Every structure is written in C-alpha cells, then in structure tokens.
Amino acid sequence: MPKLIIDDIPVEVAPGTSVLEAARSVGITIPHFCYHPALAIAAACRLCAVKLLDGPVKGIQMSCALPAQDGMVVSTTDPEALKMRSLVIEWLMLNHPHDCPVCDEGGECLLQDFTIAGGHSRRRYQGKKRTFQNQYLGEGIHHEMNRCIECYRCVRFYQDYAGGTDFGVMGSAGRVYFGRFQEGALESPFSGNLVDICPTGVFTDKTGRFRARYWDYQFAPSICQHCSVGCNTSPQNFERETIKIVGRRNDQVNGWFICDRARFDKTYLNDPQRPREPRLDGATCGYDVAVDAAAKSIREFVRQHGADKLAFVGSTRLSLEGMILLAQLADAAGGARICYFGDAGQQQGSMAAAKLLNEENTAYVKDIEQAQWVSLHALDLMEEGPMLALAVRKAFLAGAQIFLVAAEALPARDVLPFKYTSVETLNQVPFEGGGKGVIICGAGSKDPDLLAEMASSGAKLVMLQPGPNGFAAALLAQEHGAAPLKELVAARQVRGVVCFEADVPEVLLADVEVLANADWRREAVTDTSPIFLPTTTWVESDGTAINFEGRAQRFQRTRIAGLPLKGLDPKYYGSATEAVSLHPPRVHRKEVPGGAERDAWRVMAQLIERLGGEPIEPLSGKWSSLKSLDPEGEGVRIFEIGLGE
C-alpha cells in the first residue's frame, strides 16, 4: 500500500491509485477535465498538474496519470503547479465562446468551476477563435461544438465504454471535431450520458433546454422505474415540471450512467392530460369524498357478495410500501383477495426467481463485469435491463465469452454492445468453472423448472423481473398467497376489483365490476371505474423499490404533485368568471392546481382506517429494518437482512 504525502497530509492508498484519486480521498480536488473515474486515463487536458517535491518522481506531473508511490511528497499548491494550471486553463479557454449566459450548462459546468479554480479570470487572447458547424444529433441531444475543450470524454464513453460506433472524433490538431459521419440521431441507447459526461456545454439535453438553471431545480435522490435494474437518478424539477433526469452514482447498480429511456422518457410525468382530479361518478370531487365513497362501495360489495369475491389489484409499478399496505387493506376489507400480477406466467416466473435467488447465487453487477462467461437466455437485454449490457460489455472486453441462448425469439432491432455466440439451448454453453460465469435471463413468463435448472448450474444468476418492483411483488405474492388476476377472473372467483396502479387488461373488465381505481396514468380501467383516486408518480412520492437482485433502494419525493406551471390552463390564472390575462395567478389559493394526488400507499392507509382497521406503518414488522435505508446510499440486498426466501 503506497504511502505518500499530499499537501502535508499523509495518505495511504491501494496500489494503482493515481495521485489525483489519492488527493480526492482526503478531500483535495485537483482540477481536471479529461479524467473521469469510469473511463480510461487519457491525460489529454493537462489541467491536473501537481508538483512532486520529493520521492521517486520529481517536478511537474499530471496527477491523473501518475500512480501513487511510496515516498512521494506532492504539492497541489506549489506556485509552479498553480502557474502551470492557470496557463493550461487559459489555453483551453482560447477558443471557448464565453457564451455561458446562453448555454444550458451554465451553473452546472465543470469548465466554469475549474476556470475560476485554475485562476484564469481575464482573457488575454485577442485572435480569432476556431469555429465549427454543429450537427443534428437527434431529439435528445443538442450539439454545440464551439464550446469543446478536447477532453475526449465523450468519445471514450461513447465508443470504449458504451460500444457505439456512429459517434467519434475526427480531424487532428486544432481541427479536432467530435460528431458523426453524417448528421442524424445518435444510435447508442446510452447516448444521453454525453450530457452528463461532457465537462462543458457541447452536449446538452435538448428535451430540457433553456428552461431553468441548476439553482432553480428541485431535486432529490430517486430510482428509475422503467425496468427492474433500479438505476439511481436525480430528476431535476422546476415549477412542478420534470425538466431533466440525470444519472446518480451507485457503483452497485448503474455506476455513473443511465440509459436513454431513464433520461429522456419523462413526458408522461409532466403530461397535462394525466388524470389528477379525484372523481366520483364522472364528476370531480374532494379527495376525502372519493375515499369515503370507495370505502362505502367496498363495504357494500363485501356485504352483498362476500369478501372473497373481491380482489385488490396492484402491479409491479407500486412501491414496496404500497404492496405491503395492499395486503393489509385486503385484510381490513374482511379477507379479500390480492393480485400483484395480471398474468399467471409473469407471477410464476417472478416468484420462482425470488425464491431461487439468495446471497450466494445472486450476481452483483461486479460479478457480471468480472465473469469469464455470460449467458443471456432468450433475453431482450436492451428492453429488460439496458444498463446491464454495459456490465456485460466490460466482461466481454476483459475476454469473457458471451452466449445468447434461444436468440431467434428476440427482435433484431437492438444491437448489443458486445459480440456473442448464438446457441440453441443452455446445454450448449460450456460451463467451465461455473463460479465465474453469469446467467442472465428475464424471469417473467419463464418456466420455474428452467429457472431452477439455471440456478443449479453453479453460475451466478441475474433474473430480471417483469416490471420495476417485481421482486417485491413476488415476495409479497408469496407471503400472502396472491393470485394472478386473469386466473381469478377466468375461474369466476372474483367479481369485483379495486385497482391500485394496476394495468388491468381491457378484456378482463367485461367480467368484473371495478369499484374504485387509483392510478397516476390513464388506463382502460380508469374509464370503467365509478371512483377515481389520483396517485403520485415515483418522482412525486417517497417509497422503496426492490430491484432484480433483491436490492432495496429508497427514492424520495423530488417535487410536489400538481400541474406544471408551464402551459397551465388559464382557468387557474385568475377568476373563472372574469377575462383571463395570461399572467401567473393573482388569486392566491392554498391548493396546488392539479395537486390533489396522494401516494398510493397513503390512500390505502386511509381506506384501511375507513374500513375500521388500525392505521399501519408500511415498513413495520419484518420490513422495519428498511426504514432507515439511506436514499443516497447503495441500497441493501434483502438477503443480507434476512428478508429473502
């Protein structure tokens, strides 16, 4: 373990750690652009210069490319190093257009920070600046090449890390250009990370351009709810609108990056058409009126038909809290049935996976990255867990063999960022030393026997769940004996349903009576239900989600619920009777327009009370250890706290 001294602070770091990282470990940030912890070292920007006063190497050195060694005495504040850094930043800034006021990166720009930190505050260069033609790079990303400082982060991420081939660096010397061969949308499903990784405003998020500055945003740690990988994100909100979503580091899940679905798929959150008003028999009403009506309707139904003819239907979209309370609610209604899944195959596969996985056999992302072979079993990885494709790519680059089993069943549209061998059955995958292999499959609709066969192979397992919180749904379905809705309806065991964020197929609606529906989006069931209770989405609520590997992660409310101020219906602007001028509200009101939504689990808790049950804290009993989960931490695998099967 090399021991060195940085600015009079003794530091001991693991072998191979760079001086820059060693300094960072004791809280000293050395200015840098090309260095990024997730990428290979380029030493291209020359900004991280430090002076070595004593030890095996002496003089000015680039700290990002210099491994820490015993006996080094490093100064980050030596006048010579300071001078070097201020000249480097001045030189990097020569061609920069100084257009911060009209640049979307302004306020969250590494170039701004390190220009100031580097001591360059006055422009001396009076010559012409080099300029470029920008390219159209699709609807996600705006290109502004003049701002570039040639750190090569974008191309190292796009080609080396993410395996894209349609974006790169062209030219040489002062003509270096980062772009595509011809204009057109970027092909990589990870292209949005260019926004996060560019230290300045060459790549900005087109979907949220010119809306707000960094200091305007409201944000909180969140968990992406698009698939069961559970990537950590930070939705940036302004005036009740989710403007941008950026990746948040979690080395156990997504590393530094997120896929484009996580980043750009957000219009549904801001949609003014989202059903936001509680409704009773087609007319809007107060929330408590709707909850009272729902309780009354449930009691009535149970009295007429018996509780076992009633099902409380959730889905994998519910938070863990919602899933727990759904079962309590069914109890409070006198022992009604519970459904977390619509489809029998989905439930069977999901439950089998949750049952088979344990601390020993469940792969960490690190296990995928370090595997000797990876077998993808009839899996549309870019649909079911895109970020894992980058982990598989790391293994591939390190020499792992990748197999795609029964690939013919998959759509050919997605290009995987690694080479693979197609085989017909799992038996054709040569398991050599199964311990260093990883099998990745989707659990939904898989035969439990097949999943068990995979589990018995000795390889580490990744079983992706159908839906973001599928693992939790499987655990609760197991605990409470939940049945798939389709089965219950087909067997005529259920005649009435109460839905919570449930995706009930339209065909089932003919055979059941919908008593009430709580959701944040419009489903077929929304129009059938006499009572509608609007709920909050994951950006507007607190909750817990359990990802495919059983990792429980807390997400926090990132903004209050309500209609975005932008495009707000004029009826909210002033009086309903007088002429409306398009000016923000002059009439003060206590309620946020369209802000009646409540978290699904809170609605359930209210219903439980109305039905005569005790108010319940969702994360109590065996779940209580999850109460103290840190939203900014790495989450915790439920096996570690004894919650798995």
Place this chain on the structure above:
Amino acid sequence: MIPETLKISLEARVASAITAREAAVDVMKELQAHYGWLTDEAVEEAATLLGLSPLQVEELATFYEMIYRRPVGKKVIHVCDSISCWCADCDKIIQYLKDKLGVGLGGTTADGMFTLIPCCCMGMCGDSPAMSVGGTPYGRLTTELVDEILEAERHKA
C-alpha cells in the same frame, strides 16, 4: 462503385491483416487512387471492406493529411511549414507557390493540375525548406528550383 478486381484485391489485403483496422490506411489509399480523392462513397465502401462504421473510417481519414476528403488537383503539393523549414524561410517559398499558382493554401489551380497544402514535417529537415509534389520529395528549395520542379511535374505523367 469500385470495380470487382479492386474489391477482390482489397478484401485480400484486409484478410491478410491481423486486425482489419490495421489495413485501413492501405484501403483508403487504394480507394483514393481509384477516385482521385476519398469520396463519401469511398468512405462507406472502405467501412464495408474493413468491418468498421463509416464514422470510424472517417476518424482515420481526417487524421491523415495525405488522405484527401475533398477533390484535389492531379498532383498535390505538400509544402512544409514546420519549424526546421520555417527557420529556412519556408514562408518565402509558400508565398511564391501561392503567387505562382494563383491559389491560397488548400486551393486547386484553375487547370486542375495542382493543389497546394501545407504539411507539418516530412522528415526532410536536413534539406529544408522542403515540399513534395505528387508524392515526389524535393528539398533545398529556392524560387528558381520551384519553377523548374513545377514545370517538370506538369509534363511528367
């Protein structure tokens, strides 16, 4: 479209390389010789031959100064403006070439004979100032010598 014979010989060249990328420069040069410059079509053909994306070929094509991504004259003059030639007053030679040919740097003469491009050292520092015309290197240039060279190159095949 490249002729089938050229295609077959290039495929053989790529097949004999340990990695396809290593044959990229050869392939680009051959295609350039065929088209006169490396056209967009040629970039895409090179990409197909090498199993790379057009962008990846473009990255290489735009890096090397002897791969021309724009139309050039029959013979390209690379005149060195790097430090050794600069010490030997290449500025005078460059100005003379510009005046004589009636073009700026990067320009092609009206008769389509010459394209004038600056280059950054061709390893002839001992014979500076230096230039190459249509691939033939010339050193110790004077204005008189430039006249002679251009005249000779104009009539040489």
